[in-house]
Amino acid sequence: MTAVAWDWANFAIRWLHVITAIAWIGESFYFIALDLGLRRPPGLPQGVNGEAWQVHGGGFYHLQKYNVAPAAMPEELHWFKWESYWTWISGFALLCVLYYADPELYLIDRHVLDLPGWGATAIGIGVLILGWIIYDGLCRSPLARDERALSVAVFVFLVALAYGLTFVFSGRGVFIHVGAVIGTMMTGSVAMVIIPNQRKVVAALKAGETPDPRLGREAKTRSTHNNYLTLPVLFLMLSNHYPLAFSSRWNFVIIGLVIVIGVAIRHFFNTMHAHGLKPWWTWGVATSAFVLAAWLSTFPDTRRDVAEAGPVPARLAAALARPNFGEVRDIVIGRCSLCHSQEPVREGLAAPPKGVRLDTDEEIAAHAREIYLQAGIGRAMPPGNITEITGEERAKFAAWAMAGEHER
Ligand code: HEC
Incomplete structure (x- = not known):
């Protein structure tokens, strides 16, 4: 179950990240537009460098910008910073959950x-x-x-x-x-x-x-x-x-x-x-x-296909050694490689979707958790079950991936 919990942690953090980023960027766009749109009609009060009238949500807003500061500081001053800080904090958390973990x-x-x-x-x-x-x-x-x-x-x-x-x-x-x-x-x-x-x-x-x-x-x-x-x-x-x-x-x-x-x-x-x-x-x-x-973007990075990489890292080797790997590979070749290979056979695909290649043992091993979520317990892949994967095959994906749950 940790794969499911991890995925939901990912959703929650991503959701937060998108919300805070919208707030921050919205604020940035708003203030730049406000600043650039200030007008200077005659008779502005002392120290005011421009003003704007705006209408939104059933009310009228009259904003005035003091170039340096008003003569007396107001009691309450709103600072815009948490939108930015939380965007970074949630973004870094997402980077940890998705990439560093x-x-x-x-x-x-x-x-x-x-x-x-x-x-x-x-x-x-x-x-x-x-x-x-x-x-x-x-x-x-x-x-x-x-x-x-x-x-x-x-x-x-x-x-x-x-x-x-x-x-x-x-x-x-x-x-x-x-x-x-x-x-x-x-x-x-x-x-x-x-x-x-x-x-x-x-x-x-x-x-x-x-x-x-x-x-x-x-x-x-x-x-x-x-x-x-x-x-x-x-x-x-x-x-x-x-x-x-x-x-x-x-x-x-x-x-x-x-x-x-x-x-x-x-x-x-x-x-x-x-x-x-x-x-x-x-x-x-x-x-x-x-x-x-x-x-x-139509020139692929060919380094991956010519270079010889060193020995397989322990975690991938463990995934390759799990029971049923051979069967899993056969299912992947039969049901997934139409689209998930370096040069997909499926018409309309110029590259493997989302960069997920499943055409080598190592790639399959590296994507064990994704395969489990997308095609083992989930039904997202193959899309519309275009390659007619069976329930039994999905169960094999799940069993193979679950055997390695402790490796995470
Ligand atoms: C008909 C083509 C096709 C087939 C066959 C196919 N996929 Fe996919 N796959 C896609 C597309 C398109 C996407 C991108 C979906 C998106 O943008 O959300 C994708 C995305 C994925 C992802 C990444 C999901 C993510 O959100 O990061 C994984 C993992 C995956 N597929 C695994 C599989 C597995 C395992 C199989 C075989 C059981 C399979 N796919 C079969 C087309 C295919």
């Missing part, structure tokens, strides 16, 4: 690098920490004096990271880690720069001093990066649904293109809210990058 399934590709499970997990966590240190360092370097130069440096850093990781993890592991690094950069900025700087500003104002304008500038840069990174980070977080993208030999270029697409689209909306202009060229850029990414 079972690195051999989706993180390690022994044809890329034969890592031990703990090693892959350590590298994954290390990459998150190092990613933050490098990003934060870039933002504090002299480069940051020029916003464009900084953005280009951040872009180059992310693509280089993706490229480097293609020598360490499976394609899927690369995508989720670049996504997680971006998520860490975004929440790190909120926790370490935006909120602390804002607190310093409030403290200075309360003490009757003029706050250092640098504090506001730094926070603004980070918040702008966060806004531009929202669309790419969403793609990367959902990337386990896009095996064509992550299993391509050009997967790191595709990550770069996705960042370009996300930034171009945000730029369109930001410019529209700020100046009422519609820079249509951004859609040309986004569409071209999209088509290019789709084309690049």
Whole structure:
């Protein structure tokens, strides 16, 4: 039963993660649009830099923005931070449940690098920490004096990271880690720069001093990066649904293109809210990058088929040695490999669905738990029972997988 419990833990955390992320990103979109849409009619009160009238849910809202701060601080001040913190916390928990608890399934590709499970997990966590240190360092370097130069440096850093990781993890592991690094950069900025700087500003104002304008500038840069990174980070977080993208030999270029697409689209909306202009060229850029990414995704990463990997890790060897492995393999070949092989026979499939290949003994062993959930006790696979798997065969999957329950 642990496989079932584990899967439900996964659902619960994923659900939380999606909810908090929607709240955070919604808030980011709302505030950027609000900020850019502020108008300055004559007669605004002292210190007010712009205002907006909005109607929503049966009421009218009149918002005013004080550029630095109001003359007197209000008693109650709402800080926006928990949406961001919880998105990161739940995201990290999901990374643990899905990838670090079972690195051999989706993180390690022994044809890329034969890592031990703990090693892959350590590298994954290390990459998150190092990613933050490098990003934060870039933002504090002299480069940051020029916003464009900084953005280009951040872009180059992310693509280089993706490229480097293609020598360490499976394609899927690369995508989720670049996504997680971006998520860490975004929440790190909120926790370490935006909120602390804002607190310093409030403290200075309360003490009757003029706050250092640098504090506001730094926070603004980070918040702008966060806004531009929202669309790419969403793609990367959902990337386990896009095996064509992550299993391509050009997967790191595709990550770069996705960042370009996300930034171009945000730029369109930001410019529209700020100046009422519609820079249509951004859609040309986004569409071209999209088509290019789709084309690049048709070149599979062939390393997996030529490279000789080392000895089979103990956990996989144990799964191969369980009773009935031979029967399980025959069932998989008969009922699953139509779709789940490197080059699926099934028409309409360009790559194995969700990147799940079941065409070698090792792959079957690595996916024991998935096979159990999807086709043993579950009825999700084969879809519509297209290959006519029998109840008895499902029971064999379940018995074989259950025999290894203690291995987890
Ligand atoms: C007709 C093609 C087809 C056949 C046959 C098939 N699958 Fe799938 N499989 C799919 C598709 C499509 C998906 C992706 C479903 C989705 O996007 O949620 C998938 C997804 C999966 C996943 C990943 C699920 C997840 O959410 O991560 C597993 C594991 C899996 N299949 C196992 C099997 C097993 C075991 C068999 C044989 C008993 C099998 N499949 C037979 C098409 C097939």
